[in-house]
Amino acid sequence: MEYFIELFFSGLTRGSIYALIALGYTMVYGIIGLINFAHGEIYMIGAFTSFVVATVLSIYGFPLLSIIVLAGLAAAVWSASYGYTIEKIAYRPLRQAPRLSALISAIGMSIFLQNYVLLAQSSDFQPFPELIPDFDFMEPYAHFVGSSDVVILFTTALAMAGLTLLIKFSRMGKAMRATAQDRTMAMLVGIDVNRVISLTFVIGSALAAIGGMLIASHIGQINFFIGFIAGIKAFTAAVLGGIGSIPGAVLGGFVLGLTESFATGYVSSDYEDVFAFSLLVLILIFKPAGLLGREEAEKV
Amino acid sequence: MFSFEQLKKSLLVSLWFAFLTFPLLVIKVDPIERTVLWRWENMAFVAIGSFLISLLVHVFYKQQERRRVRRAAGGIVESEPLIQVILKEPKYLYPMSIAVLLCSLVFPHLFSTYQTNILITALMYVMLGLGLNIVVGLAGLLDLGYVAFYAVGAYSYALLNYHFDVSFWIALPIGALLAAMFGVLLGFPVLRLRGDYLAIVTLGFGEIIRLILENWNEFSQGPSGISNISRPGFFGMELSLDSAILYLYYIMIAMVVFTIFVVNRLQDSRIGRAWVALREDEIACQAMGIDKRKTKLTAFALGATWAGMVGVIFAAKTTFINPASFTFLESAIILCIVVLGGMGSIFGVIVGALVLILLPEYLRALSDYRMLAFGAVLVTMMIFRPQGVVANIRRSYQFKPKPESEGR
Incomplete structure (x- = not known):
C-alpha cells in the first residue's frame, strides 16, 4: 500500500510538470493551430537559466530564499523572452503559409535551440543545486512523499489557478478566448491579434520555465537534451486531454504522469518512454479529439 | 545607404x-x-x-x-534559372547525367579510400532522401520517424547475419520487404490523421522502435549493438578491406541510379500523380475517385522500402550497428535534405544530400556548429525560400493554336 502511495505521489509530481508544459502547447495550438515544437526547448532553457542563476547566486553566498525567488524569476523572464522572439522570427512570417512549412520551421527552431545550449553551456549532465529544503513538518511522511513533491504540486496548482483567473476574468483573457474562437472575427472587432498571440507565447513559456526549474531541482541534474523528451510527453498530455482545451491539458498531464508512474513501478522501468509514446499513438488513433476536446467537423 | x-x-x-x-x-x-x-x-x-x-x-x-x-509595372520579364533549363531539356540533361555518372565511376581510382568512404555515406543519404521524398515531397505526409525503417533494414541484416549467416544479397530484399511491412503497419492506423498529428505519431513510432532496440537485450543485444556483420561478398569471395569498400561504392552507385530511375518513373505514373493530388487537396482528390487509403499506404510502403535497403547497406558498410545510430536527429537530417533540396525534386534532393553530408565532412573545424546550422537553415529556408534550392517545376502543358484553319 505504501508503495502504491509513493507511486501515486511521484505520478502526481510528474503529471503536474507535464501539465505545466502542456498548457503552453495547448494555448498556442488553440490560437494559431500550430504545434510549437520548440516548446520543449523553452522549458529546457528555463531550467538552464535557473541553473546558471542559482549557481552564481549560491557561489556569491546569497540566502536560499532569495536564490529561489531570483532564479525562478530569471527563468520565467528569459524563457518568456525566448518564446516571444521565437514566435516573431520563426512563426509570424509563416502564418499564411501551409501548415507543413510552419511545422518544419518549428522543428528547425527546436534543433537550433538545443544545439545553442549545447555549445553555449556544456554537453554533460550538470548538477542542479538543491533549492527546496526538507521541511520539518514533512518528516513523518518523508518515506513516501518528499518535500519537493509537495512544493511542486502546490506551485503548479497556484500557477493553474492564476492562469484560469487570467483567462476567465481579465480583458486580455477575453481577447485570447475570442482569438482562439475566430481570428478574423476577433481582428474585426478590434482585437490586436498579434499582441494576443505574442502574449500567449509569453505566458506559455513562463509556465514551462517554472516547470523546468521545479523538476530540475527535484531530479537534481540537467542536460541540454531534457527538452526533447519532456516536450513530446507534454504534447502527449495536451493531446490526451484534447488539444486546445486548458482543463484538458491539466487532466492529460495528470493521467499521463500517473500512468507512467504506475507502469514503471509495477511493470518495468526500462520502457518508461515507450508507455508514453504508445499512449500517444493509441489516443491519436482512437480518440483524436482527446478526453475533453470537441470533435470538430472539417469545413470544405 | x-x-x-x-x-x-x-x-x-x-x-x-x-x-x-x-x-x-x-x-x-x-x-x-x-x-x-x-x-x-x-x-x-x-x-x-x-x-x-x-x-x-x-x-x-x-x-x-x-x-x-x-x-x-511590367518592367522585367522573368527569366528561367539555368538549372531549370538544363533539367527540362533532354538535349542538355542526358549528356550531363552521363558525364556525372562517368565521373563518379572513375572517382575511387583517382582519390583515396577515405574519400570513397565519405562518398558512400553521402550516396546513402541521397537514397534516404529520395525515399523520404516519396512520402514527404510527393505525397505530402510529414514523416518524422523515417529513421525507424532505416533501423528495421539495418537490424534485419545484422540479426539474420548474426544468427543464420545470411549473406548481403539475400538480406537486401528481405530488409526492404520488412521495412515496407513496417511502413504499412504504421500507415494503417495513421490514415485518418491530419498533417501535424501524423508528424507526431510518426515521431513517436520512430522513438518506440529505437527504445525497443535499446532495451530488449535478448533480441537486439541492447545498447552495445551487434558487431562483426559481414561485408557484401563478391560471388562468394572474401574481399580485402580496400576492395570491399570499392565494391560497396559501385553497389551504391548502381543503387542510386536504380533509385533515381524508379522515383522518376513513379512520379509520372498513375500512383505518382495520385500522391501529388493527395498532397494538394485530399477532398478534391477523393472526389476524383482516388482511393485515399491505398495511395497513402503505398507512399508509406515505398518510402520505407528505400530506407530498409539503405539500412542493410549501412549495416554492411560499418559492420557494426547499435541503436544510437537511429535517433530522431537522423530523421531530422534526412528531412532537412529533402526540404533544403526542394521537396519533390529529384535533382534537388541529390544536391541537398551531397551538400549536407559532404560539407560538414570537409569542414571538420565547423562540425560542432553543424546541427546549429541545420536548425537555422530549416527556419530560414521556410521563411525565405520554402520551395528549396532546386524547386520542383510542375509539369505544365501549353496549348498552342494550330497554324491556320486546319478544320474546326
Whole structure:
C-alpha cells in the first residue's frame, strides 16, 4: 500500500510538470493551430537559466530564499523572452503559409535551440543545486512523499489557478478566448491579434520555465537534451486531454504522469518512454479529439 | 545607404539579442569547483552579429519590394534559372547525367579510400532522401520517424547475419520487404490523421522502435549493438578491406541510379500523380475517385522500402550497428535534405544530400556548429525560400493554336 502511495505521489509530481508544459502547447495550438515544437526547448532553457542563476547566486553566498525567488524569476523572464522572439522570427512570417512549412520551421527552431545550449553551456549532465529544503513538518511522511513533491504540486496548482483567473476574468483573457474562437472575427472587432498571440507565447513559456526549474531541482541534474523528451510527453498530455482545451491539458498531464508512474513501478522501468509514446499513438488513433476536446467537423 | 530609423531599429534588435543570450552565452558556471566564468566577448559577437543580420534582412526585404514594384509595372520579364533549363531539356540533361555518372565511376581510382568512404555515406543519404521524398515531397505526409525503417533494414541484416549467416544479397530484399511491412503497419492506423498529428505519431513510432532496440537485450543485444556483420561478398569471395569498400561504392552507385530511375518513373505514373493530388487537396482528390487509403499506404510502403535497403547497406558498410545510430536527429537530417533540396525534386534532393553530408565532412573545424546550422537553415529556408534550392517545376502543358484553319 505504501508503495502504491509513493507511486501515486511521484505520478502526481510528474503529471503536474507535464501539465505545466502542456498548457503552453495547448494555448498556442488553440490560437494559431500550430504545434510549437520548440516548446520543449523553452522549458529546457528555463531550467538552464535557473541553473546558471542559482549557481552564481549560491557561489556569491546569497540566502536560499532569495536564490529561489531570483532564479525562478530569471527563468520565467528569459524563457518568456525566448518564446516571444521565437514566435516573431520563426512563426509570424509563416502564418499564411501551409501548415507543413510552419511545422518544419518549428522543428528547425527546436534543433537550433538545443544545439545553442549545447555549445553555449556544456554537453554533460550538470548538477542542479538543491533549492527546496526538507521541511520539518514533512518528516513523518518523508518515506513516501518528499518535500519537493509537495512544493511542486502546490506551485503548479497556484500557477493553474492564476492562469484560469487570467483567462476567465481579465480583458486580455477575453481577447485570447475570442482569438482562439475566430481570428478574423476577433481582428474585426478590434482585437490586436498579434499582441494576443505574442502574449500567449509569453505566458506559455513562463509556465514551462517554472516547470523546468521545479523538476530540475527535484531530479537534481540537467542536460541540454531534457527538452526533447519532456516536450513530446507534454504534447502527449495536451493531446490526451484534447488539444486546445486548458482543463484538458491539466487532466492529460495528470493521467499521463500517473500512468507512467504506475507502469514503471509495477511493470518495468526500462520502457518508461515507450508507455508514453504508445499512449500517444493509441489516443491519436482512437480518440483524436482527446478526453475533453470537441470533435470538430472539417469545413470544405 | 541605411536610414537613421533603420539603424536605430537594428541597434534595438542587437540589444535585445544581447539581453536574450546573456545568461546562457555569457555566464558559465562550474558547480563543482564553484567558479563563475564571465564570457563578455560572446555578448559582443552576438550583438554585432544580430546587428548585421538585421540590416541584411532589411536589405533583402527592400530588394523584394523593389522587384515587386517593377514587376507590377511590367518592367522585367522573368527569366528561367539555368538549372531549370538544363533539367527540362533532354538535349542538355542526358549528356550531363552521363558525364556525372562517368565521373563518379572513375572517382575511387583517382582519390583515396577515405574519400570513397565519405562518398558512400553521402550516396546513402541521397537514397534516404529520395525515399523520404516519396512520402514527404510527393505525397505530402510529414514523416518524422523515417529513421525507424532505416533501423528495421539495418537490424534485419545484422540479426539474420548474426544468427543464420545470411549473406548481403539475400538480406537486401528481405530488409526492404520488412521495412515496407513496417511502413504499412504504421500507415494503417495513421490514415485518418491530419498533417501535424501524423508528424507526431510518426515521431513517436520512430522513438518506440529505437527504445525497443535499446532495451530488449535478448533480441537486439541492447545498447552495445551487434558487431562483426559481414561485408557484401563478391560471388562468394572474401574481399580485402580496400576492395570491399570499392565494391560497396559501385553497389551504391548502381543503387542510386536504380533509385533515381524508379522515383522518376513513379512520379509520372498513375500512383505518382495520385500522391501529388493527395498532397494538394485530399477532398478534391477523393472526389476524383482516388482511393485515399491505398495511395497513402503505398507512399508509406515505398518510402520505407528505400530506407530498409539503405539500412542493410549501412549495416554492411560499418559492420557494426547499435541503436544510437537511429535517433530522431537522423530523421531530422534526412528531412532537412529533402526540404533544403526542394521537396519533390529529384535533382534537388541529390544536391541537398551531397551538400549536407559532404560539407560538414570537409569542414571538420565547423562540425560542432553543424546541427546549429541545420536548425537555422530549416527556419530560414521556410521563411525565405520554402520551395528549396532546386524547386520542383510542375509539369505544365501549353496549348498552342494550330497554324491556320486546319478544320474546326
